[in-house]
Amino acid sequence: MSGLAVEQPPGPGIGSRTTRQARQWLPAAAVLVLGLGLWEGLVAAFAVQRFLLPPPSDILQTFWNERGTLWGAGWYTFKEAVGGFAIGCSAGVLFALVVARWTLLRVAVMPYAIAASAIPIIAFAPITNQWFGLLNPLSKMMIAAVLCFFPVFVNTLRGLTSVRTSSIELMRSYAAGELAIFRRVRFPNALPYIFSALKVASVLAMIGAVVAEYFGGSQEALGVQIRNSAALFAFETAWAAILVASVLGVAFYLAIALIEHATLDWHPSARAAD
Amino acid sequence: MTEAAAVSLRQVGRTFAAGNVVALEAIDLEIQPREFISLIGPSGCGKSTLLRIIGDLIQPSSGEVVVNGKTAHRARLDRDYGIVFQDAVLYDWRTVARNIALPLELAGWDRARREQRVGEMLQLVELTGFEKRHPWELSGGMQQRVSIARALSFSPALLLMDEPFGALDEMTRERLNAELLGIWAETGSTVVFVTHSIAEAVFLSTRVAVMSARPGRITQIVPIDLPQPRTQATREDPSFFELVTRVRAALHGGSGRDTDLSLAEAE
Numbered sequence: 001m002s003g004l005a006v007e008q009p010p011g012p013g014i015g016s017r018t019t020r021q022a023r024q025w026l027p028a029a030a031v032l033v034l035g036l037g038l039w040e041g042l043v044a045a046f047a048v049q050r051f052l053l054p055p056p057s058d059i060l061q062t063f064w065n066e067r068g069t070l071w072g073a074g075w076y077t078f079k080e081a082v083g084g085f086a087i088g089c090s091a092g093v094l095f096a097l098v099v100a101r102w103t104l105l106r107v108a109v110m111p112y113a114i115a116a117s118a119i120p121i122i123a124f125a126p127i128t129n130q131w132f133g134l135l136n137p138l139s140k141m142m143i144a145a146v147l148c149f150f151p152v153f154v155n156t157l158r159g160l161t162s163v164r165t166s167s168i169e170l171m172r173s174y175a176a177g178e179l180a181i182f183r184r185v186r187f188p189n190a191l192p193y194i195f196s197a198l199k200v201a202s203v204l205a206m207i208g209a210v211v212a213e214y215f216g217g218s219q220e221a222l223g224v225q226i227r228n229s230a231a232l233f234a235f236e237t238a239w240a241a242i243l244v245a246s247v248l249g250v251a252f253y254l255a256i257a258l259i260e261h262a263t264l265d266w267h268p269s270a271r272a273a274d
Numbered sequence: 275m276t277e278a279a280a281v282s283l284r285q286v287g288r289t290f291a292a293g294n295v296v297a298l299e300a301i302d303l304e305i306q307p308r309e310f311i312s313l314i315g316p317s318g319c320g321k322s323t324l325l326r327i328i329g330d331l332i333q334p335s336s337g338e339v340v341v342n343g344k345t346a347h348r349a350r351l352d353r354d355y356g357i358v359f360q361d362a363v364l365y366d367w368r369t370v371a372r373n374i375a376l377p378l379e380l381a382g383w384d385r386a387r388r389e390q391r392v393g394e395m396l397q398l399v400e401l402t403g404f405e406k407r408h409p410w411e412l413s414g415g416m417q418q419r420v421s422i423a424r425a426l427s428f429s430p431a432l433l434l435m436d437e438p439f440g441a442l443d444e445m446t447r448e449r450l451n452a453e454l455l456g457i458w459a460e461t462g463s464t465v466v467f468v469t470h471s472i473a474e475a476v477f478l479s480t481r482v483a484v485m486s487a488r489p490g491r492i493t494q495i496v497p498i499d500l501p502q503p504r505t506q507a508t509r510e511d512p513s514f515f516e517l518v519t520r521v522r523a524a525l526h527g528g529s530g531r532d533t534d535l536s537l538a539e540a541e
Contacts, residue, residue: 166363169331173357174377175350184376188367266367266408 054236062236063243069225070237074244077209077222080137081252084144085205089198091145092152099153100160100186101178110157117150125212134216144208148201155197159190192267195260202256206249278343280432280464281305281328286337288323288490297323299489301337307431310458310465312475312482314521320490321468325434328466329357342431353381355432356425360440362417364409364424371396371405374424381428395423398457415446422454426461433458435467439474451477455504472525476517477504484524494524 036056042048043055050058063070099106125143132139163186171181213223222241229237286301297320305311313321326332327339330350341349349355356377364373371392378388396402399419409417418438425433439447451474458465469475475482482496498517500508508514 164361164363166359166361167365169326169329170357170359170363171380172331173329173350173355174380175353176380180380185365188365191367266369 051233051235054239058236059239059243063240066237066240070222070241070244073220073222073225073241074248076137076218076220077140077213077245078206078248078252080140080221081144081205081209081248083137084141084208085148085201085252087141088145088148088205089152089201092149092197092201093156093194095149096153096156096160096190097182100157101182106157106161113150113154113157117154121146122208122211125215128212129215129217135218137218140209140212140217140221143212144205147204147208151200151204152194152197155193156190159193160186162193163189192264195256195264198256199253199260202252203249206245206252210245279304279340280307280309280342281466282338282340283324283328284338284340286324286327286334286339288320288327288332289335296489298327298334299491301490301492303483303492305464305466307464308462310455310467310478310480312467312469312479313485314469314472314475314482314525315485315490316487316525318490319485319487321485322436323490324485325436325466325468329355329434331357349432353377353428354430355434356428356430357434358418358421358425358436358438360437362409362414362421364417364420366409368409369405370401370407370409370412370420373409373420374427377424377428391427395427398426398460399423399453413446415442415450418442418450419453422457426457426463429461429463431463433463433465435465437468437470440470447471447474452505454478459503472518472521473509476500476514476521477509482521484521493527496521496524 039053040055040057043053099109121143124146125139128139128142132142160182167185167189168181171185176184210223210226213221214227217224219225219228222245226238226241226245229235229241281303282305283301283303286298287296288298289296301324313324315321323332327334328341328346330339330341330346339346342352342354344352344354364370365376368376371389374392374395375388378391383391392405393402396405399422401416401419401423404412404416404420409420412420422438439450442450454465455478465478467475467478476498479498482498483492484494484496485491486493496517500511500514500517
């Protein structure tokens, strides 16, 4: 009956919802402020060379001063990441749908799919640069796409096939065919698996796009700017660009998590996380 | 018009290829319309397998199965039966109402008709007001009532139940037993009910088929002539205890070993 109730430890003086939430976030916020303070202090105290580690105040200063260029570059790379994510994830889901349908195909393909997750895909970046052209965003998208493909494929397949026998028997008792069982049982059953893979893939896509750009690309690209700034001793710019990449990566992840929350409102785990 | 048997089994056998295990051997059983028949027996006697053979979810290795005057396969495709498992098997992504409506969707009912029927079914299992809830928000007993409502939603003439109350506590089980008898009287369907509990089988059934294990066989059929409708008073009637004793004796005599009925069936 009380599946909605999340256990709250009875503490003294529990205030409103917002107060409770603030109390939950407070420790993490304190760690952030403390960490930045420590960083700033140690860099000053030990007179750390700025090519080793610039102080956070300088990085934030650069982050603000060069915001136009940095966010422009960030947007350019972000589009590559999203494009690669879209290609890789759709291919992963589609391929899993096909493979799940035929057991023989699954048995034949699965070992390779799992082994392929161990391949350092990023090592192919110089090759995709050759294939699609150094300045073509597609060369970076393909790296991001291949990175996204494997976790999405493996997880979707797992979700489609880990259905309880009785669930399938029940559908068959209603004279449901394979297609109806797929649509009404296997696919909804796979959705939580798909979303956890999509969250992993969103992070991989951003990593793939930035790192692939280290091997060369448009001057507008974030990865190229990070590499060039570091080579030109503009370390504050390099760090500020990394900050942009991080902010975009986190935003991408959160966007997927939000869609997951809205889509899987039926899922007990979504409820428990409320 | 002569009334044909609801279920007719002739020399039905089932051997599992793995290890050449004989799960069922030479099962003969005629189930009349409106009967409430229980299959009872020790773990591994194949009672759940037999239920699935009637439902065309498992194929028999030998023998003939006729359901509603047709092959079991045809009967399944015609949606002639509803099934309830021990686990409610509700789909988490569907609300209570949409779980009950699932077989109606598959049968191509339009929305208005579906909604009306779901309302009627919720009333039948006394869950009106819970249509928008999700399965995990309900207790085990309520989930099983949703499962029964779903099995009955398209008014099948035959209801197959595989230990539907096996996972519930004693009090909930007794209440649902009474509810099930009410539903059975109201809908006039035929029920084939698999259980581990002698008292449950005697309380509910018009006949109890006692099975033995390895190979799975029907050793005895005990007619239960307790008056209808059955109430709490039935459970305290001396003839109820007599019948419980008879079924227990049949179970012990049937196998001579492995009569531990408390064990969950592992097949």
